Amino acid sequence: MARKILLHDIDVANLTDFNVYRNLGGYTAVEKMFKNFTPDQLTEEVKKSGLRGRGGAGFPTGLKWSFLDKKTDKPRYFVCNFDESEPGTFKDRHIGQLNPHQLIEGMILGSYALGVRTAYVYIRGELFYVLKIIEKAIEEAYQNGFLGENIKGSAYSLDLYCQPGAGAYICGEETALLESLEGKRGNPRIKPPFPAVVGLYGCPTVVNNVETIASLPWIINNGAEAYAAIGTEKSKGTKLISACGHINKPGVYEIELGLPVEEFIYSDEYCGGIRNGNKLKAVIAGGSSVPILPAELILKTAKGEPRLLSYESLEEGGFETGTMLGSGGFIVMDDTTCMVKSLLTYARFYHHESCGQCSPCREGTGWMENILRRIDTGKGSMKDIDLLVHIAKHVEGNTICPLGDAAAWPVASAIRHFREEFEEHIKLQQCRFTK
Ligand SMILES: Cc1cc2nc3c(=O)[nH]c(=O)nc-3n(C[C@H](O)[C@H](O)[C@H](O)COP(=O)(O)O)c2cc1C
Ligand code: SF4
Numbered sequence: 001m002a003r004k005i006l007l008h009d010i011d012v013a014n015l016t017d018f019n020v021y022r023n024l025g026g027y028t029a030v031e032k033m034f035k036n037f038t039p040d041q042l043t044e045e046v047k048k049s050g051l052r053g054r055g056g057a058g059f060p061t062g063l064k065w066s067f068l069d070k071k072t073d074k075p076r077y078f079v080c081n082f083d084e085s086e087p088g089t090f091k092d093r094h095i096g097q098l099n100p101h102q103l104i105e106g107m108i109l110g111s112y113a114l115g116v117r118t119a120y121v122y123i124r125g126e127l128f129y130v131l132k133i134i135e136k137a138i139e140e141a142y143q144n145g146f147l148g149e150n151i152k153g154s155a156y157s158l159d160l161y162c163q164p165g166a167g168a169y170i171c172g173e174e175t176a177l178l179e180s181l182e183g184k185r186g187n188p189r190i191k192p193p194f195p196a197v198v199g200l201y202g203c204p205t206v207v208n209n210v211e212t213i214a215s216l217p218w219i220i221n222n223g224a225e226a227y228a229a230i231g232t233e234k235s236k237g238t239k240l241i242s243a244c245g246h247i248n249k250p251g252v253y254e255i256e257l258g259l260p261v262e263e264f265i266y267s268d269e270y271c272g273g274i275r276n277g278n279k280l281k282a283v284i285a286g287g288s289s290v291p292i293l294p295a296e297l298i299l300k301t302a303k304g305e306p307r308l309l310s311y312e313s314l315e316e317g318g319f320e321t322g323t324m325l326g327s328g329g330f331i332v333m334d335d336t337t338c339m340v341k342s343l344l345t346y347a348r349f350y351h352h353e354s355c356g357q358c359s360p361c362r363e364g365t366g367w368m369e370n371i372l373r374r375i376d377t378g379k380g381s382m383k384d385i386d387l388l389v390h391i392a393k394h395v396e397g398n399t400i401c402p403l404g405d406a407a408a409w410p411v412a413s414a415i416r417h418f419r420e421e422f423e424e425h426i427k428l429q430q431c432r433f434t435k
Contacts, residue, residue, distance in 0.1 A: 001269070003230060005218045005238045006211065007254045010098050016133055018140035021101040027146055029220035030108050034154050037220075042113040046216065048224035050236030055081055055172075055209030056287065056327045058311050067196040068114055069204040077205040078116040079181065080107060080213055082123040082130075083165060083172030087288035087349060088329030091240035092210035094252045096123070096130040099214070100137035104160065106213035108146060109220055111158050114206055119160050122177050125167040134162045169353040173401045174207040176355065187355050188401035209327075211240055231257035235310035239325070245332035248272035261285075261307045262299050265332065278334035282417070285314055286326020288346050289406030291413030293323050319413065338433040339418040340425045343410060344372040350407035361404040364395035368411055375422065378429035385422050389415055 004010075014020045021027070033042060047062025068076060080103065084092040095103055103121070111119045123131050138160055141147045149157045163181060165171045171180045175189035178200050199205020215237060219227045228236050235257035244250045247265065249272035255264065264270045265280065274280050280295040301307055302321040307314065314325045333342065351365035371388055374380045392408035399405070415422060424432060 002254065002256045002259070003238065004254050005227075005230075006095065006102070006214055006240060007252075010094075015099050016097075016101070016137060018101060018137070018144055021099070022144075025221070026101050026217075027105055027144075029105055029217040030146060031152065032220055033109055033112055034152065034156070037113075039113045039115055042109065042220070045224045046113065046219060049219045049227040050224075050231075051212065051215055051219065051227065052235070052311065053209055054211035054215075054239065054328070056086070056289070058325060061208065061212055064196070064208075065110075065114055065206055067194070068206055069197045070115065072204065074203040075118065075201075076114055076116045077200040077203060078107065078111045078114050078119040079174075079177065079200060079205060079207045080119070080121040080210055081172060081174060081177060081207050082121050082127070082210050083169075083177060084124055084127070084210070085167075085169040085172055085353075086327050086329055087346065088244055088284060088331040089242055089287045089327045090244075091242045091252050091328060093127055093130055094240070094242075095210055095214050096127070096134055100134045101141070102214045102217060103134070103210060104137055104141050104146075106216040107160055108151070108158060109216045110206070110208065110213055111160075112156055117157060117159065119158060120181060120200075121160070121162040122171075122181055123162060123164050124171075125164045128164065131162055131164050138162060168355075169349075170355045170401075170403060173403065176401070177207065178205065185355075187357050188403075190400055232308070232310045232312065234312045235325075239309065239328055241309065241328045241330050243271050243330045243332065245330075246275045246278065246334035246337070247332045248275055255309055257308075257310045258313075259309045261309055264309055264330075265299075271332065274332070274334050276334075278336060280332065281335045281337050282333045282339070284323075284329070284331040284333075284410070285309075286324045287329035288331070288349070288410065289402075290324040290326045291319050291322075291409045292417065293321075293413070294417045297321050297417070298323075319409070320416070323413070336433060338425075338431050339414050339421045340372065340376050341431065341433075343414045344369070344376050346410050347372050347407070350403065354403060354407070358399045358404070360395045360398045361400075361407065364391050364404070365407045367391050368395075368407065372411075375425055376431070378425075380426045382423065382426055384426070385415060385419065 171186040176186040180186035195205040283298040347369040356362040392411040396408040
């Protein structure tokens with residue numbers, strides 16, 4: 001059985017209750033923090049652990065913290081990104097709903113390291129039931145002296161607020177999130193300057209993902225070296241994978257990074273194989289924004305090595321034959337799946353969620369959706385396939401934020417790996433799977 005860092009107590013009854021969490025050793029990392037670490041030492045400890053951001057980009061967490069502008073006398077902010085709207089990704093709500101104190105404890109640790117007096121959890125509007133759970137847990141943390149003035153008799157004080165968004169996917173992009181938190185329309189900002197220098201209300205800010213923050217108590221309790229001993233050279237610790245699609249056991253799984261993809265899909269400990277004994281056709285391994293891979297390339301790299309659930313193994317081969325770990329939203333498709341139709345679903349999503357600030361994304365996402373719908377309804381022509389590739393190429397890298405890339409990569413990769421299926425759809429003027 002894999003070691004559990006994030007989900008070790010997840011099945012304990014009433015874990016959302018302060019006393020239950022506390023009796024299982026909760027908030028001891030905060031006590032240890034006051035005894036053993038200065039803020040800079042805590043940042044160093046997180047750097048040593050090798051923890052990488054779990055929101056999608058995989059940026060090293062301690063390094064990100066060290067970029068925070070500490071020369072200015074402006075206040076600093078720490079913000080938890082709980083927007084979680086990426087199709088296929090549903091891991092953060094698992095923590096928020098079942099173990100909110102783990103997240104709050106992580107927020108205290110991060111805030112202390114960054115010298116922050118006020119911190120926020122920005123939560124997706126649709127997760128209102130989770131917001132209520134977190135707000136109750138915050139109240140309990142105040143009542144028990146872990147939030148507020150002079151935490152546990154120390155000189156350190158922290159206020160923590162939970163703020164819902166209005167349900168826009170783009171508000172998960174960290175600068176759009178900050179705009180939204182300031183009460184404005186959630187449009188991504190042009191970078192630089194980065195939030196570490198000009199963030200919330202123009203002040204130095206760090207934004208981290210829920211899972212990243214929830215990993216901190218274990219790291220402080222057990223030490224950076226213990227965390228770094230789990231995983232692979234470039235992918236340390238454990239990762240939550242939300243698995244969905246045509247598998248026997250969809251759900252949220254905690255894996256040790258470096259687990260073979262084949263074991264994850266077929267073993268009973270995880271996905272339990274493909275439904276109805278069907279054949280695996282393709283996987284989107286890191287949430288809908290990453291390139292799709294056909295069965296042969298998700299199980300083995302182009303070099304013939306077993307593909308692992310790690311940052312470096314999934315990236316092996318670049319975008320020609322590889323993909324990304326992203327947020328860990330693992331979408332499995334069996335051999336009854338129509339690639340045109342599933343790609344149309346994603347294209348429709350990105351078109352709908354584009355904030356419209358930059359023309360390649362605003363227009364390109366709409367064009368890609370329209371062309372895919374044309375092909376799907378039997379009215380496409382062969383020229384449409386190259387047109388899609390052309391549009392995707394011109395959206396990628398030419399936009400203010402990575403939503404443009406996220407819309408382009410699934411299109412480019414689906415055509416790269418399943419071109420014949422698009423051609424067949426156009427020739428037949430209908431879908432082979434539903435005719
Ligand atoms: C369109 C878009 C949506 C995003 N949505 C989320 C999200 O819901 N949650 C999240 O943590 N990061 C999301 N990100 C990534 C954030 O911008 C940011 O990199 C992340 O919150 C940083 O946290 P980490 O370093 O702990 O990963 C999104 C990025 C983009 C471009
Ligand atoms: S890439 Fe799309 S979502 Fe991002 S800023 Fe431009 S228009 Fe908005």
